[in-house]
Amino acid sequence: MALVTMREVLAWAQERKVAIPAFNVDTLEIGQALLETVEAEQCPAIIAVGQAAIRDGKLAALGKIVSHLAADVSVPVVLHLDHGQSVEQVVQALCAGFTSVMIDGSRLSLEDNIAVTRQVLQIAQAAGASVEAELGAILGAEDNIAHDDSKPFLVRVQDVVDFTGAVQVDALAVGIGNAHGLYKGRPNLDFQRLQEVKDVTNVPLVLHGGSGIPGDMIQTAIEIGIRKINVATEIRMAYVQGMLSASANGDYYEMVTAGKDAVRQMAKSKIDLFLRR
Numbered sequence: 001m002a003l004v005t006m007r008e009v010l011a012w013a014q015e016r017k018v019a020i021p022a023f024n025v026d027t028l029e030i031g032q033a034l035l036e037t038v039e040a041e042q043c044p045a046i047i048a049v050g051q052a053a054i055r056d057g058k059l060a061a062l063g064k065i066v067s068h069l070a071a072d073v074s075v076p077v078v079l080h081l082d083h084g085q086s087v088e089q090v091v092q093a094l095c096a097g098f099t100s101v102m103i104d105g106s107r108l109s110l111e112d113n114i115a116v117t118r119q120v121l122q123i124a125q126a127a128g129a130s131v132e133a134e135l136g137a138i139l140g141a142e143d144n145i146a147h148d149d150s151k152p153f154l155v156r157v158q159d160v161v162d163f164t165g166a167v168q169v170d171a172l173a174v175g176i177g178n179a180h181g182l183y184k185g186r187p188n189l190d191f192q193r194l195q196e197v198k199d200v201t202n203v204p205l206v207l208h209g210g211s212g213i214p215g216d217m218i219q220t221a222i223e224i225g226i227r228k229i230n231v232a233t234e235i236r237m238a239y240v241q242g243m244l245s246a247s248a249n250g251d252y253y254e255m256v257t258a259g260k261d262a263v264r265q266m267a268k269s270k271i272d273l274f275l276r277r
Contacts, residue, residue: 004076006100006130007170009044010204013227019274022046024232026053031065033263039073043271048082063096094127102132114166136175157196164201173206183212198225238266
């Protein structure tokens with residue numbers, strides 16, 4: 001099946017009141033395991049390329065890999081730029097065939113975030129791609145994407161009103177105490193703030209930092225209105241741990257097979273949770 005934009009899969013999620021998994025891909029083998037799993041589970045998915053992979057020179061290569069693999073599955077698949085850092089990077093992703101881009105202006109003032117998002121929207125719409133933006137800070141660190149947690153980080157409800165009134169994005173990531181990487185203890189997510197945000201916008205909401213959030217909290221977030229959940233760290237960890245578990249003989253393909261099996265198991269567990277099976 002040809003790649004689709006995020007609009008199509010988020011509409012599917014909204015109709016069913018579930019969340020679409022957004023899995024980060026870093027290698028061919030992880031991509032194979034992810035696409036095999038979403039096909040087996042018949043789950044639409046967003047396959048995201050993050051900033052660490054881009055710094056490793058993999059933007060175009062991973063884009064081609066995902067596009068090639070997606071052609072052999074029957075479920076809708078989105079090729080998504082995660083935490084786009086500039087208009088220039090967005091253009092690079094669109095030229096590489098990405099069907100969805102995120103512009104992360106969360107470090108900017110609200111006015112500057114609106115301005116850069118407006119630029120990206122104009123470019124992405126011309127390319128037929130969807131756009132995700134971000135308000136509030138996602139704590140922790142992943143792919144060298146980090147915020148200083150000494151500063152206010154919860155999304156401001158009035159900012160959501162002002163932002164969505166100024167630009168019409170396809171998805172909005174919000175900071176409610178969620179964090180990149182793994183959590184130390186139980187996350188402290190502000191579901192009241194999330195409900196307040198949901199009450200003032202119809203834009204599909206995104207939860208970054210999905211790795212390690214307990215199932216009951218995921219369910220609450222979905223019930224309130226989260227329609228996309230990002231998982232990167234747990235996918236990478238599953239792959240590495242799977243490879244290490246089969247490293248005794250030093251056989252590369254035994255290690256890769258174990259790594260892919262671990263990714264499949266992790267991805268299936270997230271699909272079951274996000275689709276509330």
